[in-house]
Amino acid sequence: MVKAVVLGAAGGIGQPLSLLLKLNEVITELALYDIVNSPGVAADLSHINTPAKVTGYLPANDGLKCALTGAHLIVIPAGVPRKPGMTRDDLFKINAGIVRDLATGIAQHAPKAYVLVISNPVNSTVPIVVEVLKKHGAFDPKRVFGVTTLDVVRASTFTSSISGAAPQGVRVPVVGGHSGVTIIPLLSQISPRHNFTHEEIEALTKRIQFGGDEVVKAKDGAGSATLSMAQAGARFASSILNATVKGEAGIVEPSYVHLDADKEGCAQLRKLIDGLDYFSSNIELGPNGVAKIISLGEISEYEKKLLEAAIPELKTNINKGVSFIADGSKL
Structure with missing residues (x-):
């Protein structure tokens, strides 16, 4: 039996x-x-x-407990969507609680489930989940993931329009975080290889970093990136299931994780990123979640x-x- 749970299932991301x-x-x-x-x-x-088998729960009658009990995988898209003019800091004030x-x-x-956090701002909500789990003695760094897959999906799509490669076959490592300037597409490592001009690199980088704004503006106040985020979230969930349930090896996906998930492998990375505890990078998945956090490799001066x-x-x-x-938020 493999039970998956969606928290925030009736929303714009949750339904698709x-x-x-x-x-x-x-x-x-x-x-x-x-x-x-x-x-x-x-x-x-x-x-x-x-x-x-699908079941739906509301807060009444211990709905959250019933939904979560026995879960193997939990995906959290809950929260309000971003609207025009709203920053991820604005979102934090609502979605943090x-x-x-x-x-x-x-x-x-x-406490043993794999937790996939979509709720924005991911750079802050993942630490919230981790700190809560720590307070309850339930934190396993190999099992908590910030879903940054959409950044990679966008990078594949946007670069293919210039390189001419089929978007489904393009791989662009995207590291850092999941908002604005924290999104770092490593276009120098694109596969299949393509030599972009500096102007193309700057334009692509900005579009990948602020792709969410493009959707918010186009929807004119009616929502944010829900359908593409749902597809990206489902892709990452499928990879987790394939690694942890089906035992498939060699699965690599990007994710924003606590670097204690691979203490030994991240020693050099921590120095490069000034000792940050969280960072998004390519992750090799295994039967227990994070098997390995993959190094950034050689990056360009621009990167x-x-x-x-x-x-x-x-x-x-x-x-x-x-x-x-830490400041006493009610638990």
Whole structure:
């Protein structure tokens, strides 16, 4: 039995994400939780002829506990979407409390589950989840992931429009974090290889870093990147399931993780990033979650400057999440 849980299942990301997870035949039970409408979403999805049994829960009658109990994989897209003019700092003020409360439920009812955090701002919400789990003695750095897959998906799509390569075959490492200048696409390491001009590199880097703004503006106040984020989240969830359930080896995906997940392998990386505890990099997945955090490799002078600009921003974001719990946030 493989139980997957979506927390925030009735939202703009939650619904398409739940649909994509229902189509994953590794999952035998899919539990949906939200403050409204999750039973209706569950009823709708339950008519699809794939193996997963779908149930929907609301806060009443220990709904969160029922949804989480026995979970193998938990995906958290809960929270408000970004609107025009709203920064990820604005989002933090609202979403931090939501993520804290869900993390508390996870610590109490599913402490061994793999936790995939989508709720923005990821650079801060992942530390919130980690600090809550630590307080409950339930933190395993190999099992908590910030989902940054959308940055890689965008990088593949945007670069292919210039290189001419098929987007599904393009791989661009994207490291750092999951907002603005903390997103560092390593275009020098693109596969298949392509020599971009400096002007193309600058334009592509900016578009990848601020791709979310492009969608928010185009939706004109009606939402943010929900469909592409759902696809990216489902892709990462599928990779976790393939590694931890099916035992597939050699799966590599990007993710924003606590670097204690690979203490020995990250010793050099920590020096390069000024001792940050969290960083997004390519992760090799294994039967217990993080098997290896892959080094950045050789990066260009331009990419070194991007890294220098990202580090202070990441420090601020991480400290904000840690401080939110340390300052006496109700658990």
